[in-house]
Amino acid sequence: xxxxxxxxxxxxxxxxxxxxxxxxxxxxxxxxxxxxxxxxxxxxxxxxxxxxxxxxxxxxxxxxxxxxxxxxxxxxxxxxxxxxxxxxxxxxxxxxxxxxxxxxxxxxxxxxxxxxxxxxxxxxxxxxxxxxxxxxxxxxxxxxxxxxxxxxxxxxxxxxxxxxxxxxxxxxxxxxxxxxxxxxxxxxxxxxxxxxxxxxxxxxxxxxxxxxxxxxxxxxxxxxxxxxxxxxxxxxxxxxxxxxxxxxxxxxxxxxxxxxxxxxxxxxxxxxxxxxxxxxxxxxxxxxxxxxxxxxxxxxxxxxxxxxxxxxxxxxxxxxxxxxxxxxxxxxxxxxxxxxxxxxxxxxxxxxxxxxxxxxxxxxxxxxxxxxxxxxxxxxxxxxxxxxxxxxxxxxxxxxxxxxxxxxxxxxxxxxxxxxxxxxxxxxxxx
Amino acid sequence: xxxxxxxxxxxxxxxxxxxxxxxxxxxxxxxxxxxxxxxxxxxxxxxxxxxxxxxxxxxxxxxxxxxxxxxxxxxxxxxxxxxxxxxxxxxxxxxxxxxxxxxxxxxxxxxxxxxxxxxxxx
Ligand SMILES: Cc1cc2nc3c(=O)[nH]c(=O)nc-3n(C[C@H](O)[C@H](O)[C@H](O)COP(=O)(O)OP(=O)(O)OC[C@H]3O[C@@H](n4cnc5c(N)ncnc54)[C@H](O)[C@@H]3O)c2cc1C
Ligand code: HEM
Numbered sequence: 002x003x004x005x006x007x008x009x010x011x012x013x014x015x016x017x018x019x020x021x022x023x024x025x026x027x028x029x030x031x032x033x034x035x036x037x038x039x040x041x042x043x044x045x046x047x048x049x050x051x052x053x054x055x056x057x058x059x060x061x062x063x064x065x066x067x068x069x070x071x072x073x074x075x076x077x078x079x080x081x082x083x084x085x086x087x088x089x090x091x092x093x094x095x096x097x098x099x100x101x102x103x104x105x106x107x108x109x110x111x112x113x114x115x116x117x118x119x120x121x122x123x124x125x126x127x128x129x130x131x132x133x134x135x136x137x138x139x140x141x142x143x144x145x146x147x148x149x150x151x152x153x154x155x156x157x158x159x160x161x162x163x164x165x166x167x168x169x170x171x172x173x174x175x176x177x178x179x180x181x182x183x184x185x186x187x188x189x190x191x192x193x194x195x196x197x198x199x200x201x202x203x204x205x206x207x208x209x210x211x212x213x214x215x216x217x218x219x220x221x222x223x224x225x226x227x228x229x230x231x232x233x234x235x236x237x238x239x240x241x242x243x244x245x246x247x248x249x250x251x252x253x254x255x256x257x258x259x260x261x262x263x264x265x266x267x268x269x270x271x272x273x274x275x276x277x278x279x280x281x282x283x284x285x286x287x288x289x290x291x292x293x294x295x296x297x298x299x300x301x302x303x304x305x306x307x308x309x310x311x312x313x314x315x316x317x318x319x320x321x322x323x324x325x326x327x328x329x330x331x332x333x334x335x336x337x338x339x340x341x342x343x344x345x346x347x348x349x350x351x352x353x354x355x356x357x358x359x360x361x362x363x364x365x366x367x368x369x370x371x372x373x374x375x376x377x378x379x380x381x382x383x384x385x386x387x388x389x390x391x392x393x394x395x396x397x398x399x400x401x402x403x404x405x406x407x408x409x410x411x412x413x414x415x416x417x418x419x420x421x422x423x424x425x426x427x428x429x430x431x432x
Numbered sequence: 433x434x435x436x437x438x439x440x441x442x443x444x445x446x447x448x449x450x451x452x453x454x455x456x457x458x459x460x461x462x463x464x465x466x467x468x469x470x471x472x473x474x475x476x477x478x479x480x481x482x483x484x485x486x487x488x489x490x491x492x493x494x495x496x497x498x499x500x501x502x503x504x505x506x507x508x509x510x511x512x513x514x515x516x517x518x519x520x521x522x523x524x525x526x527x528x529x530x531x532x533x534x535x536x537x538x539x540x541x542x543x544x545x546x547x548x549x550x551x552x553x554x
Contacts, residue, residue, distance in 0.1 A: 031504065038507060084437060091444040098451050101537055103505065108540040110455035113448065115536030122536065133441070140437040171532070178532060 006068035013057075013188075014082075017050035024175050034103045041096030042174040048089030049169055049185075052132075053192045055082035056158055060195035063207065063298050071302035072240075076431055080139075087136055090129060121171035128164035131157050139432070148279070149256060151432070159196055162189060208244065208295035209233070211271065216290050219353035222277040223319065224286055225263065227270050228294060236306045237265055237330040238323035241298030243273060247288050253281025259431070261322040262299065263354075265329035271296065274354075276319035278429075303427045304399055310339070313393050315381070315410050317345035317402025323427065324401070325354050328361045328368065337366040341390045345406060348376040381406070383413050394419055401427040472548030476520075479550065483518025485510070489547065490521040497545040520550070 021043045030036040058069075058079045066072040094113060101108040115122045135157040138146035146154075166189045169181065176184060198207075211230030219225050233241075240261040245254060258281060264272035277283040303323050304314075316324045324342055331338065342362075346352035352372055362370045371389040373381055386393045394417050400410045407426050414424050474489075474496045482489035488500045490513075499517075503510050516524055526533055 034505065035507070080433075084433060087437065088440045091440055095444065095447045095451060097537075101541070104537075104541040105544060106455040106458035107543070108537055109451060111540035112535070112537035113451055113455075119536045136437075137441075140434045140441075142438055142441065172535070 003068040006065055010054075010058075010069060013054045014051070017047040020175060021047060034100050037096050038100035039175075041093055041100060044089040044096060045093040045169070046175050048086045048093060049165055050188070051082045051086035052090070052161070052165065053188050055079050055086060056162065057192045057195040058082070060198050060203075061300065062198075063300060066300055067302055072300035073303075073427060073431075083136065083139070087132060090132065094125070094129070121168055124164045125168035125172075128161045128168060131161045131164065135161070146432070148432070149281075156200065159193075159200075162193060162196065203297065208242075208297045211294050211296055213245075213247070213288060213290055213292050213294055214270065216288055218286075219274060220351060222283075222286065223274060223353055224288075225272055225274045226285070226288065227272050228296065229270050230296075232269070233271060233296065233299065235262060235266055235299035236302070237262075237327040238304040239299035239301050239326075240323075241271075241273070241296045241300065244295045244297075245285060245288055245292070246294055247292035249289055249292075250284045250287075253284045256281055257295075257297070258282070259300070259429075261326065263322050263325045263329070265326055265333060267330070267333040274319065274322050274325070278319075301427075303401065303425065311392065311396045312338075312340045313386070313390070313396040313398045314340060314342040315345065315398065315400040315402070315406070316342065317406035318347075318351070320400075320402030320406070320427070320429065321354050322401075324399075325358070328358055328365075331361055331365045331368060339367045340369070341393070341396070342368070342370045343373055343381070343386065343389060344370060345373045345375065345381060345402065348374050381409055381413065383417055386413065386417075393417075396423075398424045399427075400424065401429075404428060404430070473551050474548045475551045479520075480518045485514050485517065488514065488517035490516050490519065491550045492520075492522050492525045492542070494550050494552075495542075495546055496548050496550050497542060498547045499545055502541070502545060 024043075025039075030039045058075055061072060061075065066075045069075045069078060098109050098112040101112050117123075135154050137143060138151045138154055166185060169185045174181070209231050211228035213226055214229040215225075215227035217225045217227070235241075238261070240259050242257040243260045244257040247254060260273040260275060262271060263274045264270065275282055275285050277286055304312075304327050314324050316322075321344060328342070342358065344352060344355060344358065346355070349355075349372075352374075355370070355372055358370045362368045369390070373385060378385065390396070394414075398410070398414055398419060400407055402410075407428055411424060411426065415421065479489055479491055479496060482498070485503065486500065488503060489496055489498050491497075499513065503513050506513055528534060
């Protein structure tokens with residue numbers, strides 16, 4: 002199944018490149034103008050194909066993300082495809098216009114800004130303008146976006162799909178017109194289905210309802226929420242999209258946000274731990290027991306399900322959550338492991354999971370926990386890691402926490418000769 | 433990546449604006465010369481005499497064009513055009529042979545190849 006998903010994704014990335022290459026092979030453009038026209042068309046073809054793929058990926062069917070290395074790498078692929086397609090589609094009109102330079106300025110202008118009844122060209126323009134509108138905040142053109150507003154704006158991608166499709170069908174370009182109808186028609190239909198799934202259908206078909214049975218304050222501005230409901234099959238360390246429905250919430254009601262599961266798969270209930278990081282998460286500090294919430298997932302693959310081999314875990318602040326889940330899962334198995342966990346907290350009062358982790362470590366052979374307190378010991382350093390376990394350079398490293406810690410850990414580990422292949426990082430931010 | 437995207441975004445708008453400005457400024461003179469063109473009347477027989485690849489006239493919507501120099505520049509292979517040398521190619525031009533009209537950019541290319549108008553046979 003995974004091989005199939007990977008194969009399909011690879012094909013969808015590669016097919017426009019193959020078409021472009023085949024066209025070039027069939028006969029290279031004769032002169033500079035012909036080259037520009039060819040480049041303009043190729044940019045349009047590859048750009049639209051990747052746009053469709055970026056959009057189709059956003060369906061994020063639970064578990065299918067594992068085929069592409071987890072949801073975070075799927076989103077990364079989504080970003081890159083989106084960025085490349087945007088750049089290519091920006092190049093598409095100027096290249097085609099410049100290709101008409103030998104025919105004179107009137108032809109150049111008419112390519113770019115044709116008469117008003119040339120709807121095929123204007124639908125392309127409208128698609129591009131909508132694309133600028135919905136992507137400008139994705140690339141922080143005008144400063145860091147407000148997440149929820151960004152997400153609403155992102156839905157204008159649907160308008161781009163329709164407008165660009167009209168344009169591509171009418172002006173076949175490098176594809177033969179009959180082929181263009183089929184290729185764009187089928188791809189756009191599948192993509193539109195993925196879009197509708199994400200925006201509408203998944204709300205009923207993929208989100209499952211739970212009851213918040215317990216809200217446990219772990220520390221100031223951090224709560225652990227227990228969810229009672231249908232059993233969910235997941236691997237320790239995965240995350241879900243969580244949507245609270247408590248009518249008394251002042252903000253964030255009905256809004257979905259990603260949270261790591263801190264429960265272990267063998268437990269009957271789901272648990273998530275939430276730190277106040279913005280308005281919606283702050284409101285959750287007061288969420289009422291007994292109210293409803295939905296969960297969609299599981300997603301992601303940060304720590305692999307089988308932990309063979311020696312590992313170093315570094316968890317900072319709320320970034321400890323995926324490790325808590327894996328550690329809790331240790332209690333249901335008997336095999337020994339080889340894991341050193343560095344738990345970075347500001348001070349003892351912020352190490353809210355430390356007692357439980359040490360309790361697990363006392364029973365689990367090969368699992369060692371090392372607290373690190375920023376207020377006392379300063380920033381994490383190579384010598385601190387050396388003190389935890391002298392062989393840390395030979396371990397596969399997993400780091401989760403605020404971006405400052407991720408950068409620091411990466412600098413330290415790569416500086417000590419750990420290869421990037423052995424450093425896995427999870428950041429609690431999708432943009 | 434964010435920085436690079438912003439640069440591309442800016443590059444797009446500056447190229448669109450400069451292409452537009454160039455075309456508008458450069459078109460001022462051309463437009464006049466096109467409208468001032470004398471009306472030369474060409475008979476179908478005269479049109480038919482220019483039916484070779486090295487001397488190719490065509491009529492489109494009642495106007496006769498000399499496409500000899502344009503054929504090598506045409507995006508599609510030359511044969512799609514040369515078959516129509518010396519003939520009325522209105523239908524071909526409108527459909528490109530598969531039911532799609534030419535683009536406004538193609539329309540804008542026509543005037544510079546114009547040689548006259550086709551004599552209407554009554
Ligand atoms: C894979 C993953 C796992 C996470 N696990 C946990 C966890 O176990 N515990 C925890 O407390 N937090 C976790 N987070 C972070 C949590 O999703 C955000 O703190 C929360 O969405 C903030 O929402 P807000 O409206 O309170 O804050 P805002 O003021 O909207 O934003 C604060 C920050 O959170 C980011 N953010 C906001 N909304 C979202 C969203 N819908 N999706 C992604 N990022 C968003 C913003 O980019 C911003 O940097 C996780 C995030 C990711 C991506
Ligand atoms: C080709 C262009 C793109 C299209 C068509 C597209 C489309 C979409 C769609 C339909 C969604 C689902 C939205 C939802 O759940 O409400 C989505 C999600 C997302 N997109 Fe894009 N996108 C594009 C480019 C980008 C780019 C360039 C970025 C960032 C640099 C980006 C970042 C994201 C993120 C982070 C999400 C997940 C939101 C969440 O789950 O909270 N997208 N995209």
